[in-house]
Amino acid sequence: MKKKVKTIAASAIIGTSLIACFSASAGSEEAALKSNKITFFGSASSSISSSVAVPHNYHTLSYSGTVPPLLNKDGKTAYERYGDTETQAIGILSKFKDDLEAKGLSMSDVTYLRVYITPDPNKGNKQDYQGWFNAYAKFFNTKENPVKTARSTVGVDSLVNSDWLIEIEAEVNYKGK
Structure with missing residues (x-):
């Protein structure tokens, strides 16, 4: 009987603690959703956010599918002309960075990547996801730019140019000036 009472008491304490924890978490997420700042949600251990809340008073800039820059027009292979997946992704993200800076914005304003x-x-005719992840890690979730974008990464059969291994779309949100 004593064991049963202890089990019930322990269950009640754990249950109450969990409810309090979920309530506090839900309360802080609700407050973040009503904030006047962009809020990124997700696991601290993940390199990306699971969701992003953008308040109504922010502007949106959308980049359509952006492809890698040509590295060597006389290259004999796709790698010589455009590079591997990581190199191509770095080229695309560098294009975004340069264009954003020209507009007075930065990579920290990027909220979503597709x-x-x-x-x-x-690479055995498989998508080089790791190459993409390596490129992403040079621009996001760093000391210089702690933003962890929400992101989708999709394996596709081909792109318009068979030399291209990656194409990226971006959504940028920024405060009106």
């Missing part, structure tokens, strides 16, 4: 990756013939 990424399309094709099979890489030099």
Whole structure:
């Protein structure tokens, strides 16, 4: 009987603690949703956010599918002309960075990325997701830019140019000036 009472008491304490924890968490998320600042949600251990709340008083800039820059027009292979997936992704993200800076914005204003990756013939005809992840890690979730965007990464059969291994769309949100 004593064991049963202890079990019930322990269950009640744990249950109450969990309810309090979920209530506090829900309360802080609700407050964040009503904030006048962009709020990123998700696990601290993840390199991306699971969701992003953008208040109504922010502007949106959307980049359509952006493809890698040509590195060497005389290259004999796709790698020579455009590079591997990581190199291509770095080229695209660098394009975004330069364009955003020209507009008075930065990579920390990027809130969402949609990424399309094709099979890489030099990687067993499989998408080089790790190459993409490596490129992303140079621009986001860093000391210089702690933003962790919400993101989708999709494997596709091909892109318009067979040399391209990756294409990226971006959503940027910024405060009106």
